Amino acid sequence: MMSEPGPQDQPAEAMVDLLIKQVTEGLAPDEQRALDVLDSAVASAHLREFERAAAAVTLAGSANREALPADLAERVARQADAHFAALAGSGGGATVTGLAAARGAAARPPASAPSRSGAYGWLAAAACLVLAVLAWNRSPAPSPPVAELAPPPAAPTPPIAPAAPPSAAQQRALLLAKPDSLKVTFGATKDPAAAGVSGDVVWDPVTQRGFLHFVGLAPNDPVLRQYQLWIFDGGRDERYPVDGGVFDIPANTTEAVIPIHAALPVLSAKAFAVTVEKPGGVVVSGREHVVVLGAAG
Amino acid sequence: MNPSVLQRIASGDSAAVRECIEQYGALVWSLARRLSRSPSDAEDATQEIFLDIWRSAGRFDASQGSDKVFIAMIARRRLIDRLRKTSAEPPMDPVEVLEAVAWADPGRAPETSLEAEQAARAMAELRPEQRQVLELGLLHGLTQSEIAARLQMPLGTVKSLMRRGLITVRKYMNIDADGVLSEG
Numbered sequence: 001m002m003s004e005p006g007p008q009d010q011p012a013e014a015m016v017d018l019l020i021k022q023v024t025e026g027l028a029p030d031e032q033r034a035l036d037v038l039d040s041a042v043a044s045a046h047l048r049e050f051e052r053a054a055a056a057v058t059l060a061g062s063a064n065r066e067a068l069p070a071d072l073a074e075r076v077a078r079q080a081d082a083h084f085a086a087l088a089g090s091g092g093g094a095t096v097t098g099l100a101a102a103r104g105a106a107a108r109p110p111a112s113a114p115s116r117s118g119a120y121g122w123l124a125a126a127a128c129l130v131l132a133v134l135a136w137n138r139s140p141a142p143s144p145p146v147a148e149l150a151p152p153p154a155a156p157t158p159p160i161a162p163a164a165p166p167s168a169a170q171q172r173a174l175l176l177a178k179p180d181s182l183k184v185t186f187g188a189t190k191d192p193a194a195a196g197v198s199g200d201v202v203w204d205p206v207t208q209r210g211f212l213h214f215v216g217l218a219p220n221d222p223v224l225r226q227y228q229l230w231i232f233d234g235g236r237d238e239r240y241p242v243d244g245g246v247f248d249i250p251a252n253t254t255e256a257v258i259p260i261h262a263a264l265p266v267l268s269a270k271a272f273a274v275t276v277e278k279p280g281g282v283v284v285s286g287r288e289h290v291v292v293l294g295a296a297g
Numbered sequence: 298m299n300p301s302v303l304q305r306i307a308s309g310d311s312a313a314v315r316e317c318i319e320q321y322g323a324l325v326w327s328l329a330r331r332l333s334r335s336p337s338d339a340e341d342a343t344q345e346i347f348l349d350i351w352r353s354a355g356r357f358d359a360s361q362g363s364d365k366v367f368i369a370m371i372a373r374r375r376l377i378d379r380l381r382k383t384s385a386e387p388p389m390d391p392v393e394v395l396e397a398v399a400w401a402d403p404g405r406a407p408e409t410s411l412e413a414e415q416a417a418r419a420m421a422e423l424r425p426e427q428r429q430v431l432e433l434g435l436l437h438g439l440t441q442s443e444i445a446a447r448l449q450m451p452l453g454t455v456k457s458l459m460r461r462g463l464i465t466v467r468k469y470m471n472i473d474a475d476g477v478l479s480e481g
Contacts, residue, residue, distance in 0.1 A: 013460070016460055016464075017456055017460060020456075020459055020460055020463055021441065023373075023463075024377070024434045024435060024440075024441070024459070025377060025380070025381070025434070025438075025440040025441065026377045026378065026380075026381040048361075049467050050463060050467065051370050051373070051374075052361075052362055052366060052370065052412070052467075052470065053416065053463055053466040053467045053470055054370075054373060054435050054463065055366045055367075055369035055370040055373055055412075056366055056369075056410070056412040056413050056415065056416035056466065056470055057416045057419075057420060057431060057435045057436070057466055058328065058369050058372075058373060058435055058436060059324075059365055059366060059369050059410060059412070059413035059416070060413040060414070060416040060417035060420065061417075061420075061432065061435070061436045062324065062327050062328065062331075062436070064327075065323035065324055065326075065327040066323060066326060066327050066330060067322070067323050067326070068318070068322030068323055068325070068326040068343070069326070072326070072340055072343060072344075073318055073319075073322055075340075075344060076318055076322070076343065076344055076347045077314070077315060077318055079344055079347070079348065080314045080318070080347065080348075080351055081314075083348060083351050084311065084314070084351070222356070246352075278374070278378070279374065280349050280352070280353065280371070280374055280375065280378075282378060284382065
């Protein structure tokens, strides 16, 4: 069984209150910034414990459970098939250059407008980008329901782990050699995670596959934060960049290649952005932490 | 020990996906219903939660807790995220008409996990006002401010009750099945 952080690691009351608020209702951007400056190792350990306690209380208080409706269960199963088929089609999803995991992206449902403070930071960072990126700051209209956004139906049998696919670095090299692939160089923002980072993205519009490549991107603690990719598609509403999935940079990683798993078909990739978000990613980015941006020439 | 359904999903066992839906569908759906603003919202949330589960299965570590708690954690994260991004209205009726919470009966509810039994014991030990604040916050999705308004308590009191209550639950959860407190 998991053990608690030691007495020497007991956090201040203010940190505990922030952690509990994060676990019970989520934090406002200013509260998130306040937590970010605290000791991340201690915060991470305690956050895990509080999340676990909250989940256990939730389980204990949910003894009477209503069965999942059959039609919804079927939709969930179909979505799972599509998800794993997409992962298998992209070479198994995860791997490379010491990278822990790059998980596939998925359809995201409606959400409200981003905060003004976040929008300001994003605007400043994106000033040199295409209109599609700038338009992301405007209040989004309701997006279609999940079912409509789900990837197209795939083969019913979900093969998850193909045998020994080429590494992501090898696949990226092949994609870079293709004349039709899109190559975009990232520019770093002033976000702390972007200090000293360089990177690029290669994207094949035909196969809908691509790879991120970073040197010097700061490692993240996946319990606290994950990186999330956004793809601005010229063929879609500019306010809704396609969710490109979340990924991690493990400690002591200097160079990483990350396969992209776009949730939706990207008709015409115009720009790419990476933000720092809560574990699992978000429906709509608050854009408080935009790490890199890159626009197609 | 046999691998859990999450470990099997992570290792590429496609049959485990259906098993997971069958095994945890009621849990996810019940949480989504409770912490969503409408049935259609709960359906969207359920689909999102299961996608998160597929994505996160590789991170499940049985030494850190049970698969049930792992799935409940994922569900809570997604539902809280959705609640924050929708309207300011709380996801439920006024406190007077809240549905009664059905607590697991420690030792008599095989479908629950050890952690849930420990949490149920801890909740039973809490002062009534601590338990009420945790129920409203964790099981009904009210924010601390909403709890303060509904119970007519100062916000600081709500924070304090929630902090002490959750710390007590944490302590109970680090007591193993033999009653031994795990050391850091």
